Amino acid sequence: MTDHLHDNCKALLGSLSEYIDGELPSDLCREIEKHLEGCDNCRVVLNTTKRTIDLVHITPEEQTVPDDVRERLFKRLKLDDYLNPQP
Amino acid sequence: MSITTTPEISIDALRAGDRAEFARMVDVHSALIYRLGLKMLGNPQDAEDVLQNTFLNALMHLSSFEGRSSVSTWLYRIASNEALMMLRKKQPVSIEDMQAEDSEDGLIPAIFTDWSALPESELLAGESKSAIDAAIARLPEQLKIVFILRDIEGVSIKETAEILSLTETNVKTRLLRARMALREQLSVYYGERMPRKEKND
Numbered sequence: 596m597t598d599h600l601h602d603n604c605k606a607l608l609g610s611l612s613e614y615i616d617g618e619l620p621s622d623l624c625r626e627i628e629k630h631l632e633g634c635d636n637c638r639v640v641l642n643t644t645k646r647t648i649d650l651v652h653i654t655p656e657e658q659t660v661p662d663d664v665r666e667r668l669f670k671r672l673k674l675d676d677y678l679n680p681q682p
Numbered sequence: 683m684s685i686t687t688t689p690e691i692s693i694d695a696l697r698a699g700d701r702a703e704f705a706r707m708v709d710v711h712s713a714l715i716y717r718l719g720l721k722m723l724g725n726p727q728d729a730e731d732v733l734q735n736t737f738l739n740a741l742m743h744l745s746s747f748e749g750r751s752s753v754s755t756w757l758y759r760i761a762s763n764e765a766l767m768m769l770r771k772k773q774p775v776s777i778e779d780m781q782a783e784d785s786e787d788g789l790i791p792a793i794f795t796d797w798s799a800l801p802e803s804e805l806l807a808g809e810s811k812s813a814i815d816a817a818i819a820r821l822p823e824q825l826k827i828v829f830i831l832r833d834i835e836g837v838s839i840k841e842t843a844e845i846l847s848l849t850e851t852n853v854k855t856r857l858l859r860a861r862m863a864l865r866e867q868l869s870v871y872y873g874e875r876m877p878r879k880e881k882n883d
Contacts, residue, residue, distance in 0.1 A: 608790075609858075611861075636794045639795070640794070642796060642798035647864050647865045650814055653717065657713075659713050660716045660733070661726075668708065668733055669708070672734075674708065677701065677702060677706075
């Protein structure tokens, strides 16, 4: 498997997260982009990693705690009086 | 990205025993803590235990909270410890977990199928969402918690480091490993769903 990866690829992988998060200085970004132009495998790894991060966003039904869970929580904390207004 | 909603929870009010403010804090931070429990432990009952224990713990230790970190950092630290403790009770730390930090294994990609162009409707269709959740569940715990805080909840690297008592470098390393491990798992899953001609063998 390592025959797919040259030293430049390994260096890129080490900085991949920071590159995706836009935390690298521009000269390093340019170097990475130059490498990506000529390296199919690294391009695939970059695109699929970005996609992986895109796919794990919180779904609307995960935005709030289910009502029954909230109710039991408030009761356990003896906060029953404050059960009503939910922000 | 901010993870808390305004107005800020008043530490002074909490310390003075203001129950309405405590209730407000519970509502502001419950959803993240419940999701954290759900993703870490994989079932609603355990997630509810994490949620309840976190706030009971917070209530108990309110007087010793010095306010050096923000309320959210403090709560997420309690919640993370709670989730990790419950996870370890269920499944003792594996060798894979212990190596999560140092091993090169997860870092070297082995699958180069480009599934990134598949439309999102297809990537999230049917059982795909469960497959993504299952892939997250399989991450070693030390990578999983970093991934959940940073990539799912959008907590900054700095706050993630504070929550988990890690250095920022450590958080970045674990995040990279988590992302690569997850990418590899999803590449297997989506690779099997790609039209054969597009496979990059």
